[in-house]
Amino acid sequence: MFGLMSSWCSETGRPGFPPGAARPYGQDAEAQVGAIRKVLVVDDEADVADLAEMLLAAHGMDTVVAYSGAQALDMLAAHPDIDAVVSDVMMPGMNGLELAERISGNYPKVKIILASGYMAPSMFDGRPLKQLFIAKPYKIDNLLQLLRT
Numbered sequence: 001m002f003g004l005m006s007s008w009c010s011e012t013g014r015p016g017f018p019p020g021a022a023r024p025y026g027q028d029a030e031a032q033v034g035a036i037r038k039v040l041v042v043d044d045e046a047d048v049a050d051l052a053e054m055l056l057a058a059h060g061m062d063t064v065v066a067y068s069g070a071q072a073l074d075m076l077a078a079h080p081d082i083d084a085v086v087s088d089v090m091m092p093g094m095n096g097l098e099l100a101e102r103i104s105g106n107y108p109k110v111k112i113i114l115a116s117g118y119m120a121p122s123m124f125d126g127r128p129l130k131q132l133f134i135a136k137p138y139k140i141d142n143l144l145q146l147l148r149t
Contacts, residue, residue: 035083036111036147038062042072042087042099043115052086055140061147069094069102076107083109084147086134089116100131113146 039061043049046067053063064079066072069091076082085103089096100112114129117136132146 036061038064038079038082038084039147040064040066040072040075040079040082040085042066042069042085042091042096044068044088044091048088052140052143056143059140059144068092069096069099072099073102073106076103076110082107084111084113086113086115086143088136089114090118104130111147113143 039056041049041052041056041063042065043052044067049065049067053065056063064075064082066075069087070093072085072087076085085099087096087099091099094102096114096116100114103110103112112131113134114131115134115136115138132149134143134146
């Protein structure tokens with residue numbers, strides 16, 4: 001699953017916390033991610049999307065998942081409280097770049113983070129990337145840091 005966060009998975013494969021670590025919730029969770037409260041995770045690979053959703057939720061985020069660009073737009077319309085979108089770039093149909101353009105046009109206050117294990121940001125259609133970018137595999141701490149910026 002692109003190694004999203006192997007260090008946060010227990011031996012049973014379920015997300016866990018290091019021994020002695022407190023689970024973030026309430027005000028502590030808000031302090032960790034700032035003003036971002038609700039995140040839409042978009043990835044056509046269900047296992048990757050579901051793992052990212054579980055890890056973000058474990059860090060106090062309210063999360064929803066979409067498995068395509070079209071479904072992501074439907075989720076944004078249905079959930080006007082979404083603050084950020086974390087989207088894979090390489091998806092069939094509407095790719096992450098096209099989705100980001102649509103989101104930017106219709107929801108300009110929503111933060112967008114694009115993720116890819118296949119391409120560097122400099123390779124995206126030869127255009128400068130307007131959105132934040134994280135390379136797969138990524139660690140949840142790195143994603144949380146981007147959500148805070």
